[in-house]
Amino acid sequence: MAIDARFQPQHSGEPAYWPRGGNMISGARLRVSESQRRARLSARHALIPEGIAKDARAVAGSLVAIHATDPPTVYLSVAARTRLAGPVDVATDLHAPSMMRMTGMRRTVFVLQTDLAPTVLEATARPLALRDRATILRLLHAHLGWTEDHLTEIEDSIVELVIAKGTITGRELAEALPVLRTTIRPSSSPSSNAPGQPVSMRILYNLAMTGRICRGRPLGGWTSGQYTWSPPAPMTTIEPRAARADLLSHYLARYGPVTEADVRWWTGWTVTQTRQSLADNHAVAVELSEGQTGYVAPDDLDPVESPELSVALLPALDSTVMGWRDRAWYLPSESTPALFDRTGNAGPTVWVNGQVVGGWGQDRKGRINWRLLSDVGAREQSAIAVEAERLSTWLGESRVSPRFHTPLERELSDSPGRKR
Template sequence: MRHVTDSERRRRLARRHALAPGHRVESAEAATRAMTVLHATESPSVYLSLWARVDGLRVEDVDRALYQDRTLVKQVAMRRTLFVFPRDLLPAAWGSASARVAAAHRVRLAKDAQLGGLTEDGAAWVEAAERAALAQLADGVERSAQRLREEVPALAGRIEMSPGKSYGGNNPIAPRLLTQLGVEAKIVRGHNGGHWRTNRPQWTTMAAWLGEVPAPATEREGYAELVRRWLATFGPGTEADLVWWLGSTKSALRAALADVAAVEVGLDGGGTGWVLPDDLEPEPDVEPWGALLPVLDPTVMGWKERSFYLGTHGPLLFDTNGNAGTTVWLDGRIVGCWVQDPDGVVVINLLEDVGADTRAALDREAERLTTWLEGHRVSTVYPSSAMKETLIS
């Protein structure tokens, strides 16, 4: 059995994730394809993930791909997470990961609408509210969630969630219904109604946004395509990595691995990983490199089993729900985090000694990012412990 060491996995990451300076790519589309998908839970992460991988990237380049050419499209899929997809990968997600999320979300939404007092028949309410929202969007005009709440009575309701609990509260139903329609690919997040650092989607139908909507893949075909692309980006990966990333069952994953003829390889620590059948050649050395990645970057979030690049730093860099904050990378390992000071200057917090010369090189990356941000400060709802400590100090 071919053995892939942790060092080789880090070299693969450097090239395939377009992070080492000599291996960055030429466009937002190429960078997204290199990563399979981008995390889009927070709008700035999309831009900063692409900045790290595309030399000379401008905000306008990302906006063009997202909102003009629409070669990149936002879609809720794996683990009920919002991603940016290459347009041609959407049918695979629609037939597999998105469909799985949609089925579970529909049941929960119907139950909550009923328990929250909106209706005595939750399933019927969801269907009626969907029809009403789609009818309002049928003219092709993009609308914010607030405008839809004003125009569609069914979306104006609120429900009481988890009464008596600290995490409960009285919440609008509209975001839940729009999420349901979005994960079903009936509607899509169109233009952003705010600055690139904020997330204010304007909703429209998928047909109006894409023009021609391809048919979803079958469930099996969809999972196979997602696994094929994931392995090209992240391989080798373990079964646990793939089940977690896909949000799928083991049986669906194992069928997909068989469909793409994935090959087992040995990993450091005695584990077993998977790669594509044409991906068994040794990975050459890579010149020393550093990178600054944003909250929820796809490299950081690509694996469940992260010790080969994270070491023991996990508790300082991930919150208790498993969300990654900003990270500083050195030769395929995470060595710290970064924040912005009140003036918008990027400041690095290293969690281990890297030497004076390397620290200087990382500081130059911080200066490069400071210049690109042009004084704009990026906020997050997922600050890690290390980020908080840096801000306090």
């Protein structure tokens, strides 16, 4: 197995920590405080005024990938971290050749830099796609009697049409291949009463997960969840273990320190894959709060200066709020019930200096209403009000509503005015 030299495992007996002076201190372990972790988050996720990103590509780099399961999230995540004037400017960036929308970590759709796509494909998407295809084939065989050869024939026909057309809608694909309109239940059990789904949805999504086709521009406005389909950009081949190591190197750089549980949750990897990738990256163990062990890249031991003032209104499912499994250091536990739904989806959040302090929602008249769940000073409240006004101006006549509603967002989006 060929592994990039950066990802060769450490030799046993190497120390866990090298101080800035370069002297080797065996057995010593750097301690990273919660305030230092919040400073890193603010700076590295483009949430500080002096670190604002210039465009959507830079935002994707700062987050590794922009969460895109809910279409408005991508635009609002970019809006919070740039000074692009509105959705049209963001769309221009998002649909440039240097950007790509694909399924990746945790079976979630992300927008990322195109040159990272081969890494995400081999590290996360392809293994998911192989399991998903087996499920699809089982359902197709149970309900329609399809064989694997027949499924392969349909898949190949779809890919040929996408390549021939360059850009094609799902409706146009179904007109060319009427079999795609066939519906199946999402269960192979004869007793299932779950509503049927067109086979096109399952097959197209799976082809996108394997990198054979990709999502293009949305149909309709920027909040639409319906997409055209296009041929993917050419991708280099990368071996799965090297891909996992490369993906983890990006995650460590933007989110570190992270715990082993964070890595497993964010990537969807097994314990063995996680520990192997930490070793391949020469990840350095550090001490976190409450005796937890975290990991950082070996060149990331220097402290980061805390911001003077960092304020952001981040959208539902933003990559920052969903970036770690263990969130107590930036999200007070008592705030979680108001800001998350029952299945763990985050709603819109208000941030001050790398910590969640409240939530926000847009009401029917377009106003941005926000409420604090933690105490902050008058200066911070004034900055939040300015940011809320900026977001309102950015949205203009657009109305956004998260796919997954959370208690506080639901309340604020229905409220007649701002509540604190």
